[in-house]
Amino acid sequence: MDSVAVENYLKSIWELGPDDVATQDLAQLLNVAPASATKMVQRLTERGLVKHIPYKGASLTSEGRRRALSVVRRHRLLETFLAQTLDLGREQLHDEAERLEHALSTELETAIANYLGNPERDPHGHPIPGPNGELLIDEDILLSDCSLNQSLVVTQVPDRDPNLLTWLEGNGIFPGTKLKIISRDDFGGGINVSLDDSSVQIAISVASEVYVILETD
Amino acid sequence: MDSVAVENYLKSIWELGPDDVATQDLAQLLNVAPASATKMVQRLTERGLVKHIPYKGASLTSEGRRRALSVVRRHRLLETFLAQTLDLGREQLHDEAERLEHALSTELETAIANYLGNPERDPHGHPIPGPNGELLIDEDILLSDCSLNQSLVVTQVPDRDPNLLTWLEGNGIFPGTKLKIISRDDFGGGINVSLDDSSVQIAISVASEVYVILETD
């Protein structure tokens, strides 16, 4: 069984990947010093889970990817399970799952998946990898890349920052929300979107973490 | 925050206590070498969580006890939560809780407790400590210590051994079961109990892990 640290590194490399994951980015995501990340990347390379080209970057081997996706699956199943049973706010889920994901047996993972009816997405709209690492390919696009006046539906919101998530939620923006960009304020640094019965200004930095699809109906 | 190892040691000392916990017993319960247990007991003494009299035994300080009970609370809440939501068998609960107990925030602990309606006992009949370490005092007695033909109700079964638990369950013995000792077979090494519509022979070693009360009605 991989240690908590190993599981976190694999998942982070997956999140930053697929290729040339920079030591610095990895270190920052995991809150460790760059030297620590280098060392762990070397250990994982030794174990055959990572491929590392010094001074260039790291990437997962197929076994590394398999294990990373297993962690991601547990994480997203847990978020979904906690959201469904207890009712925690969407913004509380991530941090809990971040710790619980390392303590789930395969049996419990399966029991939770069955209980939930093998869901395809977690409460943030992120696809849940299958038990063998099958991952839905999303064809959604960034809100920040959309044109004016298209009818859009939110598919995914970021899950790491509780404050951001609370703000989005408070403005009615979460997976399933229908919206439309009504103007871009390039110098004001944001876009204006209209929802069913309100409108909000969203910073580009935020809009480039929200995924949407074109409304089809 | 205490590490996983520290939490496990504190909980184990509590389980073996309250006084003069032997190095060997601690080591065995935790699956480590006696020397490892000694060293950790010394570190915990240094931290003010344990009192250690060399060659005599270890015990918890009040702060150590507080933290141990916090782990026990999380463990038992988790067992109850898993039993209630997913339906795992009573024998699967313990091992899962054993790992999850270290990954629960206070917020999630509270959310689970509220969801469950602040239960007093877990699925094995073990009392769940309150959020500040208040612990119900049980006045139940060992099945192995009871006389013949008393009307008894099972209150607690052991939770560590899945096979034992499966056997008990299969014979209809779990918290709430009404039974009566109909004979003791001192040389056969067991007691015979009758249930509602069956009877079973139970080894003394098993009967001395099952708690009961006299039926009051």
Next chain:
DNA sequence: TATAAAGTTTAGCCTTGGCTAAAAATATAA
């Protein structure tokens, strides 16, 4: 009561996963 056995602690070692400071490589700018 002397000796053997059992239990406990000490000594010394190891791996994991952190850290800082310095060196080396790569990227950027002058």
Next chain:
DNA sequence: TTATATTTTTAGCCAAGGCTAAACTTTATA
């Protein structure tokens, strides 16, 4: 194209939590 920043790696250190083997206490036995 050379000098400067930036990024990455190496070197050396540390604490936690394991281990085995040897020394020391305590307990049991003859």
